[in-house]
Amino acid sequence: MARIAIGGFQHETNTFAPSRADYAAFEAGGGWPGVQYGASLFDAVQGANIPAGGAIQALRAMGHTLVATAWAAASPSAHVVHDAFERIAGELVTRLKAAGAVDAVYLDLHGAMVTDRYDDGEGEILRRVREAVGPRVPVVASLDLHANVTRAMFKHADAMVAYRTYPHVDMAQTGARAAWLLDATLRSGARLPAMMKTFDYLTGIPSQCSFIEPCRGIYTALGELEARDGVSLSFTPGFPMADFDECGMAVFGYGADAKAVARAVEELRELVAGAERDFALELHAPEDAVRRAREHGAPGTPVVMADTQDNPGAGGNGDTTGLLAELVRQNAQDAALGLLIDPAAAARAHEAGTGTSLEFALGGRSRVAGDAPFEGEFTVERLGDGKFTCTGKMFTGFRMNLGPMALLRSRAAPGVRVLLASRKCQAADQDMFRHLGVEPRRERMLALKSSVHFRADFQPIAKEVLVVKSPGPALADPAEFRWTRLRKGLRMRPLGPVFQG
Secondary structure, three states: OOEEEEEEEEOEEOOOOOOOEOHHHHHHHHHOOOOEEOOHHHHHHOOOOOHHHHHHHHHHHOOOEEEEEEEEEOOOEOOEOHHHHHHHHHHHHHHHHHOOOOOEEEEEEOOEOOEOOOOOHHHHHHHHHHHHHOOOOOEEEEEOOOOOOOHHHHHHOOEEEEOOOOOOOOHHHHHHHHHHHHHHHHHHOOOOOEEEEEOOEOOOHHHHOOOOOOHHHHHHHHHHHHHHHOOEEEEEOOOOOOOOOOOOOEEEEEOOOHHHHHHHHHHHHHHHHHOHHHHOOOOEOHHHHHHHHHHHOEOOEOEEEEEHHHOHHHOOOOOOOHHHHHHHHOOOOOEEEEEEEOHHHHHHHHHHOOOOEEEEEEOOOOOOOOOOOEEEEEEEEEEEOOEEEOOOOOOOOOEEEOOOEEEEEEOOOOOEEEEEEOOOOOOOOOHHHHOOOOOHHHOOEEEEOOOOOOHHHHHHHOOEEEEEOOOOOOOOOHHHOOOOOOOOOOEOOOOOOEOOO
16 A cells, blocks of 8 residues: 655635734634644544545545644635745645655645745645655645635646535545545556636635535536546635635546546536526625514524624634624624624633623724724623534534633623634634523524535524625625736626726
8 A cells, every 4th residue: 555645734815804824823723723743633633524634534444554744724814924834834845855755645735825925825835745756756635615726736736626515514525535536546657637627707705605506506517527427526616815816716627538537627617607697696784684684583593694704714803893783783682693703802701700791892903994893881691711622514523722702792782692702713613602602593693704604504593594795804796806916807706897907
């Protein structure tokens, strides 16, 4: 059996976001395990819905010997600072070289990393890995569904495979599929025929959800094409918040038969190109969303409002207050908003203790246009240390450490409660609420700092899901970003305006 090096470096970069990812952000992990060097990465990802975990399990089952290098992930944000990139990527490559001769390399990557110095972070990582192992050693990577797949990535990797679900419930499964593709590459003794196609329009991330059309139908067809032609296919809708010329969607595939690969990739390309009109998605203003939730929500079947533009999973800091202000203004009942990321307010709540009422100025630290701290009197109802293990379908097995957490109740609108956390993480698992004694299904309405990932655990209990357009840096309509570096001719939304440069 083969000797295979394992590594990973994940970051989703919103170049318009208010804060960057330094080394401390990768140490914290943002809900994922913190940075790992050497064999500790095996324990860190074991049992969690993480690509590297799925790949490791599959490769071991095949009988391969695994050598750990480095693995790291951080919450989405603006650019990865150069020092953090060099420390992690440098350690990965140094350990790879120190491992001696290996037969193959598996990398757990995101596909949308932008650093202070490199527009294409993954392309640079793959280039360095390829340089370290030479042209004949297979290098296979798993990618996030939101990858902006570049020419350099396609060139330096022998094969890549992306998630097929958003919410990403198949992360570990994708790692396993990458392992099978790596094994097939090893057995073939040569690089598999491959093809990639890109597109000339962007889509907003809320419309990329695989629970709804058009992505639900696209991924169903992808699986059918794979089975028909015996190939590996991926469709990446992209991360439309990275201002560089290769931002966008792609389809790509690999297989033993070059003609079958070309046929399947072209059919998938035609399907995605024809779905442009279907990627439009209704967005609700905060006042309309809260009004509708008041009318239709009930304990047991809450209306879920996704505060998509402040999604920490897309570069937001989780601290804007537009939706909170509207809940209070309309005196909403049985309403819970989370997670609002405000370490100072959480620390103050812990210092005051449960049962205490005091004035807070919550959130608003990112200084997003149209947003400000929300000032008011709140009662501290419950405190938590932020340490718990998730059980929802996407974050299964994730061991959270969100720092001091607190549950506050508004004195002006006693039906409104706010869940505070100290570390960035989107509200995508019901256990984040239960940690503070809030049972989500008993609420009338839930306001979540998330775009789509929440659907894996919250949609099954929801009467209705509303995507809310409240101030935040993760714009739901990509045409509203102040782009400067896209490729000319790219439509900035489905059927929308064209970037002129």
